[in-house]
Amino acid sequence: MGMGLRNGFLLILSCVVTLSLSVLGRPATFLEDFRITWSDSHIRQIDGGRAIELVLDQNSGCGFASKRQYLFGRVSMKIKLIPGDSAGTVTAFYMNSVTDAVRDELDFEFLGNRTGQPYTVQTNIYAHGKGDREQRVNLWFDPAADFHTYSIMWNHHQIVFYIDEVPIRVYKNNEARNIPYPKLQPMGVYSTLWEADDWATRGGLEKIDWTKAPFLAYYKDFDIEGCPVPGPVNCATNSRNWWEGTAYQALNAMEAKRYRWVRMNHVIYDYCTDKSRYPVTPPECMSII
Numbered sequence: 001m002g003m004g005l006r007n008g009f010l011l012i013l014s015c016v017v018t019l020s021l022s023v024l025g026r027p028a029t030f031l032e033d034f035r036i037t038w039s040d041s042h043i044r045q046i047d048g049g050r051a052i053e054l055v056l057d058q059n060s061g062c063g064f065a066s067k068r069q070y071l072f073g074r075v076s077m078k079i080k081l082i083p084g085d086s087a088g089t090v091t092a093f094y095m096n097s098v099t100d101a102v103r104d105e106l107d108f109e110f111l112g113n114r115t116g117q118p119y120t121v122q123t124n125i126y127a128h129g130k131g132d133r134e135q136r137v138n139l140w141f142d143p144a145a146d147f148h149t150y151s152i153m154w155n156h157h158q159i160v161f162y163i164d165e166v167p168i169r170v171y172k173n174n175e176a177r178n179i180p181y182p183k184l185q186p187m188g189v190y191s192t193l194w195e196a197d198d199w200a201t202r203g204g205l206e207k208i209d210w211t212k213a214p215f216l217a218y219y220k221d222f223d224i225e226g227c228p229v230p231g232p233v234n235c236a237t238n239s240r241n242w243w244e245g246t247a248y249q250a251l252n253a254m255e256a257k258r259y260r261w262v263r264m265n266h267v268i269y270d271y272c273t274d275k276s277r278y279p280v281t282p283p284e285c286m287s288i289i
Helices: 253-265
Strands: 016-017 034-038 044-046 050-053 064-065 069-080 087-096 105-111 120-126 133-138 148-153 158-163 164-171 188-195 220-229 265-269
Touching: 016 188, 050 064, 069 087, 087 148, 105 148, 105 158, 120 158, 120 164, 133 164, 164 253, 253 265
Parallel strands: 016 220
Antiparallel strands: 016 050, 034 064, 044 050, 064 188, 069 148, 069 220, 087 105, 087 188, 105 120, 120 133, 133 265, 148 158, 158 164
């Protein structure tokens, strides 16, 4: 992920994150379950540590991560994105194994927009070190007008990215066809905020309008349900975990209908159909939902 910062007028990008871990219990403070990974001077705890404020200015961005990693489950948060002209800004929520060349990673990246244009969310999946699986969706609502829930469901059968329970992306486990699938490495949960106007909006053509600063976004109801690592030895292989149940091994009829609607009406880029990058269609793109 690019995190290049440019010189310019002061830009303040603030996010409020309210935290709850539904499996492990609600933390008393932010630092009980999370750690600052980037620029502690730009992260401020509020409401007794039950929320935090993140600041991005011309000197630095910032970020945090869960203290523990997780193997399978569901991660979600409610986000209210930057209103108005947010071009050149990126808000990210993702999971990462932090294993460099063989890393697994599941990404939500919210790409800022020019006023009046749709907000774009980019998803990406790394499995066993191989990424470059970008898809982009123009959101069908104003994500800055209210909170919406963004979730990643990850089990032995599939990975599904949801927005308000509407699936926008599905990656099936096709190991039987020698297609990599993340299932061996636990992943931490991360959030970062940064300026990336060299690529984020229309490939970098649209730059940040510093006169619109400060930019404000809000997070709340951060939720993890999964197998913590370190933790119970047999948790990740327990077929009784709710996320491994039959209902979550494939999209149900209503989810499949919603997924087709998103694919037909709101997908603006899919690496699967990008012949300039992939003259031969990647094998995982041929899987049937």
